[in-house]
Amino acid sequence: MKKIIFLILVILSFGIKPAFAADETTAFVFGHNPNWLYLTDDSTFTVVASDQVSGGCWTSVKASQNAIALELQRSGYNALVPDGDKLEGNAVFLTVLGYRSENSQRCSVTWELEVWFYNVSSVLFKKKHKVIRIGRSQLWDTSGILTGPKSDMSERIKTTFVEAIQKFLVEIPKQRKETLDAIISAAKIIKDDHPEAFKFWSSYALD
Secondary structure (H helix, E strand, O other), X not given: OOOOOOEEEEEEOOOOOOOOOOOOEEEEXXXXXXXXXXXXXXXXXXXXXXXXXXXXOOOOHHHHHHHHHHHHHHOOOEEEOOOOOOOOOEEEEEEEEEEEOOOOOEEEEEEEEEEEEEEEEEEEEOOOEEEEEEEEEEEEXXXXXXXXXXXXXXXXXXHHHHHHHHHHHHHHHHHHHHHHHHHHHHHHHOOOOOHHHHHHHHOOOOO
């Protein structure tokens, strides 16, 4: 998983308020993505595949999507496999690039599984003009390389994607706890000026 250290402005209040609201509190968290806290049992994922493989090295595209959706559903999430390009909610992108070696029955592919979180963010210009962005930002990803006979490459790709999404599912509670701990620590720093922020986050329940 790519580790990008970034600065996140977290709005701490009893609900999300408009930017610069008079009763909002603010804490700065480094290296943690608060979007992990929004992953709940009613979260929806759309599983999308990008097949960029030649030579018949990945013939299990739809089966791979269905297998990922099944793993998500088994963990209590809503998961969809679209017929077209329509996305709903969060997204899991399966990408495979590769080829079959000329005059042989061997394949070489690179694969990547990305999880993108659907969110809404805003930026206020000149304290008056707000721009709202609706889109997705990357939450987690993993990738690798596979080589070997064409005869079992499609099954290996599917199995690899299943193992990757299982790794992500195991990572969710860990990331949620670490993120909440970081926010609580940040709220503790401003406890004297904003005791309501510390009270809110120190009692925040990870369902």
